[in-house]
Amino acid sequence: MTRPRSSRSRAKKRPGMARRLFGWALKLGLVGLVVLAVFAVYLDAVVQEKFSGKRWTVPAKVYARPLELFVGQKLAKADFLQELDALGYRRATTVSGPGVVSVAGNSIELHSRGFQFYESSEPAQRVRVRFSGDFVAGLNLANGRELPVARLEPLLIGGLYPAHQEDRVLIKLDQVPPYLVETLVAVEDREFFNHFGVSPKGIARAFWVNATSGRLVQGGSTLTQQLVKNFYLTNERSLSRKATEAMMAVLLELHYDKREILEAYLNEVFLGQDGQRAVHGFGLASQYFFSQPLSELQLEQVALLVGMVKGPTFYNPRRNPERALERRNLVLDLLVEQGVVTAEVAAAAKAKPLGVTRRGSMADSSFPAFLDLVKRQLREDYREEDLTEEGLRIFTSFDPILQFKAEGALADSLKRLSGRKGVEAVEAGMVVTNPENGEVQALIGSRQPRFAGFNRAIDAVRPIGSLIKPAIYLAALERPSQYSLTSLLEDEPFSIKGANGQVWSPQNYDRKAHGTIYLYQGLVNSYNLSTTRLGMELGVPTVLKTLERLGVEHDWPAYPSMLLGAGGLSPLQVAGMYQTLANGGFNTPLRGIRNVLTADGEPLKRYPFQIQQRFDSGAIYLLQNAMQRTMAEGTGRSVYSQLPRSLNLAGKTGTSNDSRDSWFAGFSQDVLAVVWLGRDDNGPTPLTGASGALQVWADFMRRADPLPLDMPVPGNVTQAWIDPVDARGADPSCPGTVQMPYIRGSEPLPGSPCGLQAPVDSVMDWVRGWLD
Numbered sequence: 001m002t003r004p005r006s007s008r009s010r011a012k013k014r015p016g017m018a019r020r021l022f023g024w025a026l027k028l029g030l031v032g033l034v035v036l037a038v039f040a041v042y043l044d045a046v047v048q049e050k051f052s053g054k055r056w057t058v059p060a061k062v063y064a065r066p067l068e069l070f071v072g073q074k075l076a077k078a079d080f081l082q083e084l085d086a087l088g089y090r091r092a093t094t095v096s097g098p099g100v101v102s103v104a105g106n107s108i109e110l111h112s113r114g115f116q117f118y119e120s121s122e123p124a125q126r127v128r129v130r131f132s133g134d135f136v137a138g139l140n141l142a143n144g145r146e147l148p149v150a151r152l153e154p155l156l157i158g159g160l161y162p163a164h165q166e167d168r169v170l171i172k173l174d175q176v177p178p179y180l181v182e183t184l185v186a187v188e189d190r191e192f193f194n195h196f197g198v199s200p201k202g203i204a205r206a207f208w209v210n211a212t213s214g215r216l217v218q219g220g221s222t223l224t225q226q227l228v229k230n231f232y233l234t235n236e237r238s239l240s241r242k243a244t245e246a247m248m249a250v251l252l253e254l255h256y257d258k259r260e261i262l263e264a265y266l267n268e269v270f271l272g273q274d275g276q277r278a279v280h281g282f283g284l285a286s287q288y289f290f291s292q293p294l295s296e297l298q299l300e301q302v303a304l305l306v307g308m309v310k311g312p313t314f315y316n317p318r319r320n321p322e323r324a325l326e327r328r329n330l331v332l333d334l335l336v337e338q339g340v341v342t343a344e345v346a347a348a349a350k351a352k353p354l355g356v357t358r359r360g361s362m363a364d365s366s367f368p369a370f371l372d373l374v375k376r377q378l379r380e381d382y383r384e385e386d387l388t389e390e391g392l393r394i395f396t397s398f399d400p401i402l403q404f405k406a407e408g409a410l411a412d413s414l415k416r417l418s419g420r421k422g423v424e425a426v427e428a429g430m431v432v433t434n435p436e437n438g439e440v441q442a443l444i445g446s447r448q449p450r451f452a453g454f455n456r457a458i459d460a461v462r463p464i465g466s467l468i469k470p471a472i473y474l475a476a477l478e479r480p481s482q483y484s485l486t487s488l489l490e491d492e493p494f495s496i497k498g499a500n501g502q503v504w505s506p507q508n509y510d511r512k513a514h515g516t517i518y519l520y521q522g523l524v525n526s527y528n529l530s531t532t533r534l535g536m537e538l539g540v541p542t543v544l545k546t547l548e549r550l551g552v553e554h555d556w557p558a559y560p561s562m563l564l565g566a567g568g569l570s571p572l573q574v575a576g577m578y579q580t581l582a583n584g585g586f587n588t589p590l591r592g593i594r595n596v597l598t599a600d601g602e603p604l605k606r607y608p609f610q611i612q613q614r615f616d617s618g619a620i621y622l623l624q625n626a627m628q629r630t631m632a633e634g635t636g637r638s639v640y641s642q643l644p645r646s647l648n649l650a651g652k653t654g655t656s657n658d659s660r661d662s663w664f665a666g667f668s669q670d671v672l673a674v675v676w677l678g679r680d681d682n683g684p685t686p687l688t689g690a691s692g693a694l695q696v697w698a699d700f701m702r703r704a705d706p707l708p709l710d711m712p713v714p715g716n717v718t719q720a721w722i723d724p725v726d727a728r729g730a731d732p733s734c735p736g737t738v739q740m741p742y743i744r745g746s747e748p749l750p751g752s753p754c755g756l757q758a759p760v761d762s763v764m765d766w767v768r769g770w771l772d
Contacts, residue, residue: 056168056267058391058599059161062374063154064398065441065594066117069129070149073136074707077106079401080129084110086155086400088291088357098124099296106131109142113293115153118395118595118603122151134705155400156287158371160378160387161277169283169294170391170599173263177297180282181262182340183306187331189223190338193258197224197249224249227265271305272312279312289317289356299341300349303331304356317356325354368452369445370398373572373592376458381605391599396592397439402432402704406442406673407449409700414447417695420686429456429676430696431575435667437609438579438588440572454680457571462661462678465565465689466526467574467654468547470581470623472535472563473523475546477619480743485520485622486727491530496560504560506532509655509688518727520626524634526653528564535563549614551576551587565654574665575674581623582650582667584711585615617714618743624650624711625741627666635690636666639698648709649701653689660684662692668706673697713741720747 067083069075081103089101089110101110107130114124127150130138139147161167173181185192191199199222221229228248252261272279272288279288285305286294297305307327308315317324332346341349374396378387386392410428417423432442445455454460476483491514495505506528508514513529522530535543540558547554556567569577572590580587588611596604627650630636635653643649651666662677662685675693679685685692713719719739723730730737730751737751 056170057166057389058170059159059167060378060387060390060392060394061156062158062160062371062394062396064157064396064400066115066122066154067152068149069127069136069139069147069151071136071139074134074705075131075136076134076705077108077131080108080131082404083152083155083400084108086291087153088287088293090292090296095126097296099292106137112150113153113296115151116597116601117151118597118606122153125150154395157367157396157398157400160375160394166278166280167284168267168279168281169287170267171263171281171283171294173259173266175295176266176282177295177302179299179335179340180266180294180297180302180306183302183331183335184223184266184309186334186338186340187306188226188309192223192262195222195224197251197253198222198246221245222249223265224252224261227261227268228252230268230270231264269309270312271308272316291357298349298352299345300328300332300352301355303335303349304328304354307331317354318358321354328354366450367398367403367443369449369455369457370396370403370440370443370592372445372455373440373443373458377591377593377607378596392604393597393599393601395594395596397434397441397594398592399432399441402671403442405703406430406432406444406700409703410444410447410449410675410696413696413699417687417692422684422686425679425683426677426685426687426692427456427460427680428696429460429571430700431457431571431674432700433575433579433590433672434670435579435582435672436588436670438576438583438590439594440575440590440592443572443592456676459570460676460678460680461568461570461573462676462682463565463567463656464569464574465654465656465661465663466528467569467577467652467663467665468543468563468565468567469523469526469531470627470652471547471550471577472531472538472543473519473626474550474581474615474619474623475538475543476519476534477622477743478546478616480618480746483519484742484746485518485626485740486722486748487519488516489519489522489530489534491515491517491522491527491533493529494533496536498559506560506564520629523626523652524629526630526635532560532563536560547577549587550580551589551614565656571674571676574663574676575672578665578667578672578674580614581620581627582672583611584617585613585620587612587614616716618716621711621714621717622741622743624709627651628709631666636664636694638690639666639694639701642698642702646708647701647706650709651694651697653694655689658684659686659688662687663689664693664697666697666701667709668701669709671701671704671706673700675700716744717741718744718747721751722748723751 084101089099092100092102095102095109095111098111098113101108107128109126109128111126112124115122126142127147128140128142129136139150141147159167189199191201225245228245232248267281267283269282270278270280271282271285274288279285282305283294286292286297289305290297290301304317304324307330314320315324315327329350332349335341336343336346374394378394410430414423414426426447428444428447430444431440433440443457445457446453493505493513495503497503508528509526514527517527517530522534540560540562543563544556544558552569552573554567554569556562559566576590579590588609591607593607595606598604628648631639631649631651632645636651639649647668649666649668651664654663655661660678660682663675665674675696677685677687677692677696720742721730721732721737722728722740724736724738727748728751729748731753734751734754
């Protein structure tokens, strides 16, 4: 029989088991501590590596040209105010600080913001601008001292974003407006300057509020924890992520001071969504919602942005204005409760409207056609990651005033034409350049200019019709021994049989022949028969070579049909061609970029003005004369129902077969514009070049108010008096005589005084010269 163990032996065993369990627990605890320590070391490395290095990928920012002010400048007061509005200047009775403007009669006083340009820094200063008519009549500082020139900060027109579509405007802590830090701390983390990354008091308070309310009302995260979550972690809701967040917050506070952490938070916090682009940081949010730099925000604006931190979508002031207003006012009440502002100051702020702009001024679709041009030109010199991550600053030739005028002209013209059947399906492309330097100033890629889709200004390659004719006449006028503006051409039907046996028989638009005409009349009236006869005399390859010299790259075959514009070009390519015609025969490649700065303001690359003489200035002068006659008495004459004849504009209409494409290209002294109207499916339209594109062009020029075309007379050009009937030299005293330019040596002999018969020898000399 087995004897039972005594209670004494059992008592001895229990302490031994307890010691073993304690030992195992101690070992497990030590292992856990080691694992935790290793994990902490890992987290510490993660925290320091990202926070001390390059914290953000910042997209390149694209700026318009800066508006330069000087006495004598042609600038309407209304246009100046429109640009100030686009820049986010606030109207006030008195100018109190940067970004504020006051208007009194013909005088405008403003406090500019200052800006770091490519070559120098422009200071922030108070400037008074006085207007007289459409010109700047006075430019002074606030103390009355005259200014030779003042330059406003350029309009930010967009950016080049990385794949994750994150965007921000980086700010320094010393750039924040009054109340921002106090408001943020009061609303999001009252103990920020006292805790070590986590706040036991805040956690306890949040626990108590949530427990008593029966629902999740308040969170216990500090600003440091929020930064860690946004900067390093995901939005996963779990205890392990929360614990990791707390550890990283403590580690962050061990290595970096409160100012660094606060500055990072101000740049990182998510505050909205603009389409596919995420709006991060208070710097960008200020521009996006108020069209103002962060430093200029008032108390009520600061309260709104801080209030949105809790829920950027829920409190979006554009979508949910009532909800956003309630949240803003709640923040203002909290500031009073914590003694940040007085009740009177808060009440005044609460009386203000939300004040957000109608749409985001920083949207990447603001001017999509021009931005598309900039991107294409930049990618010839930079890698994609340089453009989307390094914060480059791109300065362009974009002119907001001309862009707005072009958009208005297109919209109003299409509205006037809407009574014609089929116009509703018509699309548009438009290019505006400076004839003197080739800078692209405005670009429209669609009849809906803000729609970022197919860019017809660059990519719609369509038959140019009669826009090619100036190239044909230029090729002729380069041969003054053979052709002048008054050379005789036959505008009669003819046919050409091709190698494949097909017969090509061109026709005039009016289906009529016009007999013997002067050379300039063929261009002025856009006659097809005389023009193609001239082109065939010169040779199609010669004409195509002239087109290349004008700056057009093409691979067209040397078919006779090319003489009537069967080849396709885009509006941008047409602008490049006419740029050379407008600039006296000097080719200036079109460009949209002026220069590039690094994120730190260091000059990186210039895109200098390039010029090359391609044609004799005398031949170009004669061609411009014929193109001016086109506007005065030919296919473009309707333009002077809207514009004064004193502008002496030059241009050319273009219409492709079945009116599928309506074109117009023309220029003044300082503005060149090309307009195309047509259907994307290449279907016929109810518009010719004169009834469609020319109407848009004329409306735009009326708004642009350009300088008259005034090309200096080249040294090899002389003005001769002629009889308009037979182009023989005439005495200027004779009735009906007209002046015509000629390349020196090709002009007709001077005529006899009226009433006297010219000597026979002189007549015979003239006849021989004509035959030669």
